[in-house]
C-alpha cells in the first residue's frame with residue numbers, strides 16, 4: 001500500500017490530558033507517523049488538524065497538528081540539561097560580558113581541574129571570553145559570571161522562554177502555548 005503525504009514535516013504538538021504541553025523544553029512534538037500510530041492505538045484525542053492529509057487508494061486521513069493524551073502523565077519539575085536550555089536559562093547572553101554573539105559554553109571550574117558538565121558548572125559564554133578564560137579559574141583571572149549557574153525549574157525557563165520562542169510554531173499551537181501571557185484586548 002502506498003501512502004502519499006503532502007510535503008512538509010507536519011509535527012503534532014502533544015498535550016497532556018490537562019491540555020498543557022507535555023513538555024515545554026524541549027517542546028513536545030511528535031512526527032506525523034508517530035502521531036497517527038498513537039491515534040490508532042487510541043492513546044490520544046485529536047484536538048486540531050493540518051490542511052494536509054495522508055492518502056491511500058482506500059482512505060484519507062488529515063494530519064493532526066495538536067493531540068492530547070488520554071491518560072495524564074505527571075510532568076517533571078526540571079527541564080532536560082540541553083544546550084538550548086542552558087542558553088535559555090542564561091537568556092542567550094555571555095555571562096561574562098553580556099554579548100549575544102558567537103555564543104558557546106564555558107565550564108566555570110575547568111574540566112582539566114575536575115569541573116563537571118552540569119547545570120551548576122556550565123554557563124553561556126561568547127567565544128572571545130571562552131578563549132580568555134581558557135582553562136583558568138575565575139579567581140586566577142578575576143573574571144566572574146553575572147549569575148552563578150544553577151539548575152533551573154521548568155518555571156524559570158518558562159519565564160525566559162517567552163522572549164525566545166522556538167523557530168517554528170504552527171498557528172494551531174498558539175492556544176496551548178504561552179497561555180498565561182496577557183491576552184490582547
Ligand SMILES: [Zn+2]
Pocket residue numbers: 094095096097098099125126127128129130
Ligand atoms: Zn563574552
